[in-house]
Amino acid sequence: MRRRRLARAASTLAGAVVLLLTVTNAQAATWVVNIQGSQFVPSSVTIAQDDSVRWVNLDSVNHSCVSDTGVWTSPTLVHNAAYARQFTVLGTFQYHCGHHVGMLGTVIVNAVQTNRETWGKIKRLYEDR
Ligand SMILES: [Cu+2]
Numbered sequence: 001m002r003r004r005r006l007a008r009a010a011s012t013l014a015g016a017v018v019l020l021l022t023v024t025n026a027q028a029a030t031w032v033v034n035i036q037g038s039q040f041v042p043s044s045v046t047i048a049q050d051d052s053v054r055w056v057n058l059d060s061v062n063h064s065c066v067s068d069t070g071v072w073t074s075p076t077l078v079h080n081a082a083y084a085r086q087f088t089v090l091g092t093f094q095y096h097c098g099h100h101v102g103m104l105g106t107v108i109v110n111a112v113q114t115n116r117e118t119w120g121k122i123k124r125l126y127e128d129r
Helices: 002-023 115-127
Strands: 030-036 039-041 044-048 052-057 082-086 091-096 104-110
Touching: 030 044
Parallel strands: 030 052, 044 104
Antiparallel strands: 030 039, 052 082, 091 104
């Protein structure tokens, strides 16, 4: 069934292209979380490994940003002060404000595949057919 094989090859290739497009942006980014109205905005960010998060205190009252499990502790952030850190370890990191109970946030760090790994995967997908 030549036609069916061709159709399967096309769909595999389409899947591979989608896979490739989702991972080609391997450059590390910096994500901004505003501290506003005594809340972290957004309260949850999903980032790629090696990306950074930068917290900026837009409130006039002091805040901070402290990992629930002791991974990091920012200094006290006065109005317009910022604190940034890079996330090189995968996982879900919950944090809070050291000054206010109930001010909570989450950083989710996902893996990024290198292009070389992706090409290997695409090649295997093709060869395994
Ligand atoms: Cu606070």
